[in-house]
Amino acid sequence: MTGRTARRRVVRIAVSGPAPEARADLLATEEPLGIRIGGQAVSMTMRTPGDDIDLTAGFLLSEGIVTAAADIASIRICSGEQCGHGDHEGGVAGDVGNIADVTLRPGLQARALRRNFLTTSACGVCGKASIEELRVAGAYDLCSDQVRITAAMLAGLPDALRAAQRVFERTGGLHAAGLFDSGGGLLAAREDVGRHNAVDKVTGWALRDGRLPLSGCVLLVSGRASFELVQKAVLAGVPVLAAVSAPSSLAAELAAEAGLTLVGFLRGGSMNVYAGAERITS
Numbered sequence: 001m002t003g004r005t006a007r008r009r010v011v012r013i014a015v016s017g018p019a020p021e022a023r024a025d026l027l028a029t030e031e032p033l034g035i036r037i038g039g040q041a042v043s044m045t046m047r048t049p050g051d052d053i054d055l056t057a058g059f060l061l062s063e064g065i066v067t068a069a070a071d072i073a074s075i076r077i078c079s080g081e082q083c084g085h086g087d088h089e090g091g092v093a094g095d096v097g098n099i100a101d102v103t104l105r106p107g108l109q110a111r112a113l114r115r116n117f118l119t120t121s122a123c124g125v126c127g128k129a130s131i132e133e134l135r136v137a138g139a140y141d142l143c144s145d146q147v148r149i150t151a152a153m154l155a156g157l158p159d160a161l162r163a164a165q166r167v168f169e170r171t172g173g174l175h176a177a178g179l180f181d182s183g184g185g186l187l188a189a190r191e192d193v194g195r196h197n198a199v200d201k202v203t204g205w206a207l208r209d210g211r212l213p214l215s216g217c218v219l220l221v222s223g224r225a226s227f228e229l230v231q232k233a234v235l236a237g238v239p240v241l242a243a244v245s246a247p248s249s250l251a252a253e254l255a256a257e258a259g260l261t262l263v264g265f266l267r268g269g270s271m272n273v274y275a276g277a278e279r280i281t282s
Contacts, residue, residue, distance in 0.1 A: 058200025140237035143259035213237020
């Protein structure tokens with residue numbers, strides 16, 4: 001695994017200012033991660049290296065392949081030469097490489113996947129063939145989650161998440177996802193070039209740590225709230241999803257159907273609530 005940043009020579013140009021200047025700049029690293037289940041390639045995503053085991057676990061959760069940590073016998077991060085060699089039963093082995101080699105628990109049959117192609121850092125569902133295929137049934141009843149969140153607490157979460165974005169501060173080129181408790185305490189924060197990857201890293205961490213369902217929690221994402229991010233929140237049992245930008249129409253529709261509170265344009269002390277407004281108090 002390489003680092004999360006890469007140094008590159010750039011030319012700094014100002015329209016009204018000094019002459020162009022050559023200088024070094026830091027970029028967020030973007031590299032492929034191939035995911036294999038039982039030796040069979042099922043997906044490849046472009047991601048920022050780091051937390052790859054959590055990312056893989058979150059991917060398995062978001063595809064409906066697993067619902068609990070016990071469903072995963074092992075996840076091994078390895079290179080092409082390393083994968084398929086050596087014993088990695090019963091846990092996590094290896095942390096270097098661009099392939100995630102997954103072994104599921106005996107008897108667990110992964111549902112048929114039609115995604116077997118490159119997934120970009122911008123899109124986690126680009127290969128889905130229809131709206132019906134996009135929908136994955138959730139295991140948790142969000143409507144039964146009676147948590148209440150104050151608007152003032154929500155308004156402070158973007159600053160808390162930004163403070164946890166160490167790589168963003170150096171590159172300005174990463175999305176982030178943060179998981180908070182009902183009082184606004186930060187439980188986990190992850191960064192990635194892709195929003196969906198950042199969320200998978202958070203939900204994968206929660207899955208592996210035995211925290212699902214994430215009752216009473218708030219998931220905050222940088223950028224917009226898409227259908228796929230709403231679905232990832234639903235599958236992890238998160239009752240409140242907030243975004244600093246706008247949601248899509250399909251995201252709002254799914255949130256209302258699933259009993260998820262969906263907040264958008266969370267910035268500057270104000271927000272729009274697109275579904276589940278009863279959970280937000282003044």
